[in-house]
Amino acid sequence: MMNKHFISRGLAFLILIVCTAAMISPIFFMISTSLKTKSEMLLFPPTWIPQSFQWANFKELFTNDEIKFGVLYQNSIIIAVFTVIGTVFSSAVVAYGFSRYRGKGRNLMFMLMISTMMLPYPAIMIPQFLLFSELDWMDTFLPLIVPAFFGSAYQIFLLRQFFNTLPNELYDSGKIDGASVIRMFTSIALPLSGPALATVAIFSFVWSWNDLLAPVLYLNSQEKFTLPIGMAAMISSKFRIAPWNLLMCAAIMAVIPVVALFAVAQKRFTEGIVLTGIK
Secondary structure (H helix, E strand, C coil), rough: CCHHHHHHHHHHHHHCCCCCCCCHHHHHHCCCCCHCCHHHHHHHCCCCCCCCCCHHHHHHHHHHHCCCCCHHHHHHHHHHHHHHHHHHHHHHHHHHHHHHHCCCCCHHHHHHHHHHHHHHHHHHHHHHHHHHHCCCCCCCHHHHHHHHCCCCCHHHHHHHHHHHHHHCHHHHHHHHCCCCHHHHHHHHHHHHHHHHHHHHHHHHHHHHHCCHHHHHHHHCCHHCCCHHHCCCCCCCCCCCCCCCCHHHHHHHHHHHHHHHHHHHHHHHHHHHHHHHHHC
C-alpha cells in the first residue's frame, strides 16, 4: 500500500516537473538567444547556454537606427496608459449606472451591450476604419485611444458584477448624509472597488500592449509604430538576416512592464478575480 502511494506521488511529481520544464523552456531559450552572438544564434543544433554572454545586445537594441526601439517603447506606453485611463473611467461610470439605477429598458440595454462581446473585431474593423478616415485620424494615436473612453463591454460587465456585491446600506447611509449621486460614486463605490479596478486596469494594459492588428491598420509612419509592429518588422525582409538575438532582447523588454504591473497589483488582481467571479 505504501509503495503504491509512493509511486503515484512520484509519478505526479514527475509530470509536474515535465510540464513546468515545457512551460519554462521557451522563456529560457528567449533569454539565452538574447545573449548570443549573430553567428551563434544560427548554429544547429542550437546551444542552450551562450558561449559568451553578449550583454551589449541590449545596448545595440536601443541604439540601432533601423529598429528605433526607444520610440516603439515610448509609443506603446503612451497608448497603453491612455487606454487604461479611458477604459477604467468610462467602464466604471457605466457599470455603476447599470448596477445602481432602475429604469425602463435597463436590462434590454445591458443585454445589447453584452451582445457586442460576441462580435469579432473583423466585423467592425471596416466601419471603424471608414469612420476614423472621415475624421482624419489616420496615422495618429486617436483611433487606438479614443474608443477606450467609451467603455468596454467586458470590463463594464466585470465592474457591474462587483458593484452588485456592495450592500445597499452603504448608499442609504450616503443619502442620509446628503451625498449627491456623484459623491456616492466617488466616495463610496470607487474606494471599495480597488480589486475590480486593478483587474480592469491590468486587462486593459495587456490587451493594448499586445495589440498588433489595430496599430497596423491606423499607423503608417515609422515614428508612430508600436512595439508589436516594430518586432514584426524585425523578421521582415527589411533585414537580410533576421536579428533573432535583438528580437529576443526586444521580447524581454516587452515583457518587463507586464510582469512589473502584475507584481505590483498581484494582490488586488487576485482579489478582483475572486470578487467578480472571473474564470
